[in-house]
Amino acid sequence: MEEPILNQSQAERHDAKIISEVVSETISTSVIDKFFLEVASFSIFTLRFFKDVFRPPYELNELAKQAFLIGYKSLPLVGITGFIIGLVLTIQSRPTLANFGAESWLPAMVAVSIIREIGPVITALIFAGKVGSGIGAELASMNVTEQIDAMQVSGTNPFNYLVVTRVLSTTLMLPLLVVYADVIGLFGSFVGVNLSGDVTVYLFFSQIFQSLEFQDVFPAIIKTFFFGFAVGLVGCYQGYNSNKGTEGVGKAANSAVVFASLMVFIIDVIAVQITNLLQN
Amino acid sequence: MSTNAIPMALERDDKQNGLVVVAMEHLKKSFGNNHVLQDINLVVHKGENLVVLGKSGTGKSVLIKCIVGLIELDEGKLVILEQDMSALKGNDLIELRKKIGFLFQSGALYDSMTVRENLEFPLRRQLRSLPKAKLDSLVEEALHNVGLDTSIDIMPAELSGGMRKRLGLARTLILKPEIMLYDEPTTGLDPITSKEISSLILEVQKIYNTSSIIITHDMECARRTANRIIVIKDGVCAAEGSYDDLAHSKDPWIQSFFE
Numbered sequence: 001m002e003e004p005i006l007n008q009s010q011a012e013r014h015d016a017k018i019i020s021e022v023v024s025e026t027i028s029t030s031v032i033d034k035f036f037l038e039v040a041s042f043s044i045f046t047l048r049f050f051k052d053v054f055r056p057p058y059e060l061n062e063l064a065k066q067a068f069l070i071g072y073k074s075l076p077l078v079g080i081t082g083f084i085i086g087l088v089l090t091i092q093s094r095p096t097l098a099n100f101g102a103e104s105w106l107p108a109m110v111a112v113s114i115i116r117e118i119g120p121v122i123t124a125l126i127f128a129g130k131v132g133s134g135i136g137a138e139l140a141s142m143n144v145t146e147q148i149d150a151m152q153v154s155g156t157n158p159f160n161y162l163v164v165t166r167v168l169s170t171t172l173m174l175p176l177l178v179v180y181a182d183v184i185g186l187f188g189s190f191v192g193v194n195l196s197g198d199v200t201v202y203l204f205f206s207q208i209f210q211s212l213e214f215q216d217v218f219p220a221i222i223k224t225f226f227f228g229f230a231v232g233l234v235g236c237y238q239g240y241n242s243n244k245g246t247e248g249v250g251k252a253a254n255s256a257v258v259f260a261s262l263m264v265f266i267i268d269v270i271a272v273q274i275t276n277l278l279q280n
Numbered sequence: 281m282s283t284n285a286i287p288m289a290l291e292r293d294d295k296q297n298g299l300v301v302v303a304m305e306h307l308k309k310s311f312g313n314n315h316v317l318q319d320i321n322l323v324v325h326k327g328e329n330l331v332v333l334g335k336s337g338t339g340k341s342v343l344i345k346c347i348v349g350l351i352e353l354d355e356g357k358l359v360i361l362e363q364d365m366s367a368l369k370g371n372d373l374i375e376l377r378k379k380i381g382f383l384f385q386s387g388a389l390y391d392s393m394t395v396r397e398n399l400e401f402p403l404r405r406q407l408r409s410l411p412k413a414k415l416d417s418l419v420e421e422a423l424h425n426v427g428l429d430t431s432i433d434i435m436p437a438e439l440s441g442g443m444r445k446r447l448g449l450a451r452t453l454i455l456k457p458e459i460m461l462y463d464e465p466t467t468g469l470d471p472i473t474s475k476e477i478s479s480l481i482l483e484v485q486k487i488y489n490t491s492s493i494i495i496t497h498d499m500e501c502a503r504r505t506a507n508r509i510i511v512i513k514d515g516v517c518a519a520e521g522s523y524d525d526l527a528h529s530k531d532p533w534i535q536s537f538f539e
Contacts, residue, residue, distance in 0.1 A: 057405070150388035153348045154402040154455065155378045 045237050049167055052160050062165040070131050070166070071173035075180065081126050082181030085118060086110065086188025091195065107204050108211030110189045115212065116220050119182040121268055124227035127174055128260035132235040135166050136256030139239025140249040148240070163240060167232035174228030175221055215279060223271035230263035298325040300359075301459055301491045302347065307356035308515075309342055316342050318515030320356070324459075329485055329492045331502045331523075333537055334512035340495040341385075343512070344461040347493070348380050349373055361458060378406055381457035381490070385464045387448035389436040396432050399423065399451050406455060422450040425487070426480060442473035449480060453488065460484060460492040466501045478504040499538060511537070 090110050097103050139162060142148050151158040190204050235256040242252040302324040309317040316339035324330045332340050345351040347360060349368070358365040363376055390398050399419045403410060410418075423429050426446040436444060445465060452460070462481065466474035478501045484490055485505075496502055502509060503523050511519040511526070511534060519526060519534055527538045 057408070145386055145391070146384045146388040147390055149345075149350050150382070150384060150390075151401075152350060153377055153380065153382040154405070154451075155374045156402065156405045157374075 041241065042237055045241070046233060048159060049163060049233065052157070053164050053168070055160065057157075057160070059161050059165050062161060063168055066165050066169035067173055070169045071176060074127065074130060074173070074177055077130060078123055078126060078177045078181045079184045081122060082119065082184035083188035083191075085122055085181075086114060086185035086190075087192045088188075089113060089118065089185075090189040090192030094192075094196070104207075106193060107189065107199075107207040110192075111186060111208040111212060112216055114185045114189070115182050116216050117268075119185055120178050120220050120224050120227065121264065123178045123181045124174060124224065124231065124264045125261055127170070127177065127228070128231045128234075128264060129257050131170060132231045132256040132260040133253040135170075135232065135235030136238040136242075137249055137253035139163075139236060140242035140252035141239075143240065143242050144244055144246065144249060159240075163236040166236055167229060170232030170235075171225055171228040174231065175224040178221070178224045215275075219271065219275040219278075223267060226267045226271070227264050230267060231260045234260040234263055298327060300324070301326050301361055302493070303357075303359045305357040307343070307346065307358060308354045309339065309346065309351065310354055315515055317346075320512070320515070320517055322510055322517055322520075324491050324493060326491055327485065327489050329481070329494060329505050329507045331494045331496060331506035331509045332512060333496070333502065333509060336497075338512045339515060340512060341463055344382070344463060344493055344495060347459075347461060348377055348382055378455055379458045381452035381455070381460045383445070383448050383452055383460070383462045383465055385467055387436075387444040389439075389444060389447060389451070391436050394433055394435055395423070395428070395439075395447060398436065398447060399454055402451065402455055418454060422454040425453065425483075426450040442469055442476065445469065445473075445477055446480065449477075449484070453484060456488060458490060460488075460490045462492060462494040462496070464495055464497065466496060466498045471500070474498060474501060475504075477501070481505045 090106060093109060094103065094106060097106055097109065139148070142162070148158045148162070151161060186205075186208060190199070190201065193199050193204060238252040238256040238259070242248040300323050302322075304320050304322050307317050307320040308315075316337075320343060322330070332343065334340050342351055346353050346358060347365075349365060353366070360376060361379060363372075365376075368376055390401060393401065396419055399422055400415060403415055403418060419432070420429070423432060426449055428443060428446055428450065431439065431443065431447075436447065439447060449465075460481075465481065466477050469477065481492065481494065481501075482505060485492060492505075494501070494505055506523050509521060509523055509526055510517050513519075513533070519529065519531070521529075526534055529535060
């Protein structure tokens with residue numbers, strides 16, 4: 001007997017059945033297998049980035065646009081965060097230092113904390129939340145609405161246009177944002193010191209510059225390039241490889257933040273170990 | 281009408297039907313245990329509109345995505361404009377894609393760009409040295425051809441469903457493709473707009489002399505646009521013929537499309 005034509009709702013159910021079969025098959029894959037498949041897929045994605053980054057055409061206009069959107073548009077959030085960190089750290093540290101009679105060390109201690117660790121890591125985490133999730137959601141949405149396929153069939157390399165430009169932008173912009181956050185954070189600290197004291201700008205910053213060394217600043221800046229790279233790459237990976245459907249968009253944005261934040265911590269641990277090894 | 285008897289003409293310049301621009305032989309594609317395309321054989325001739333019918337989930341969209349290389353085939357031979365798709369990689373594939381236009385079901389418009397930027401996007405990438413004046417004139421001409429002259433500086437989100445389809449078509453046609461692939465061009469549109477899109481498909485065939493593959497469930501669109509129709513069932517081409525041939529078929533399964 002001939003199979004009847006499916007009406008619209010039957011057709012949708014038929015599609016849903018196929019999808020559920022595929023999902024069941026995916027779930028039945030063991031967690032370990034899935035983990036290694038994900039690692040392999042991410043490694044291939046990373047290698048493709050390094051291959052395509054040197055391959056023309058260079059999308060310089062898109063790179064400049066993304067640098068503006070990713071860097072300039074993040075200034076208010078990063079600035080406010082930096083200021084609050086500097087202010088709160090100073091207010092919280094003052095009583096403890098006062099107990100030891102080391103209140104005069106407050107600017108130096110706060111400066112070293114902010115520049116070496118807190119500034120880069122907190123800024124990178126804020127950046128992962130704002131920019132990483134944005135990239136993940138944007139690319140996933142483009143994937144769902146077939147915009148990436150449309151680029152591909154029009155003879156454009158979507159990886160070059162979408163991924164390379166965004167990863168380069170995050171890599172170049174995060175260090176600048178961290179420097180900006182550090183400076184604002186130190187001003188926040190200056191305000192904190194002056195809430196219950198009277199220290200001039202000159203004296204405050206003299207103490208900071210006397211306490212800081214090249215090895216405090218340089219490794220901290222270098223690691224932010226890696227933080228930026230990780231945030232951009234993870235965001236792009238999650239968005240570019242998202243599942244079709246609106247659920248995939250939310251999942252991509254969420255995974256981008258979670259994995260980018262995790263990567264920031266892992267890179268930080270490695271960077272601290274390398275810095276310590278080099279200093280010893 | 282023929283059943284399970286699609287002629288093979290991979291390297292033949294058919295004097296009666298014209299030059300073969302797309303030829304498929306024993307195409308197979310599976311997703312896990314779901315064998316979507318099991319043995320597809322078909323040809324498309326120069327200047328011909330071929331309509332593909334079939335139930336949802338029978339792999340019609342998969343078929344045309346294979347033609348542009350968005351989905352890789354498992355088995356079979358696919359020759360497009362005398363080039364074997366399986367042998368094409370990198371720049372060669374990009375060059376072939378420039379000759380193929382693809383109208384997505386959703387339009388797939390770049391929603392962060394204006395109408396103008398949507399049209400400029402493929403041009404800027406394919407013709408990098410194109411002067412600004414020439415670029416503008418090509419964009420305006422493309423919009424004029426689909427009747428969207430006044431919408432040049434607005435965002436795609438502000439366009440209606442029919443206008444989005446037209447814009448998608450204009451963006452595709454701006455590179456003057458030799459082959460057009462339409463993925464359900466009238467889905468989600470009212471009957472009047474569907475009719476307009478069908479007329480536009482015919483105009484494109486006439487003006488640009490394109491060969492087209494049209495995936496549709498809309499029998500009115502099929503009737504208006506098709507030179508030939510094939511029906512896919514269980515992953516194979518189950519029937520082929522003109523609209524009238526198939527409409528008068530005694531096969532109840534084929535008949536159910538026309539009821």
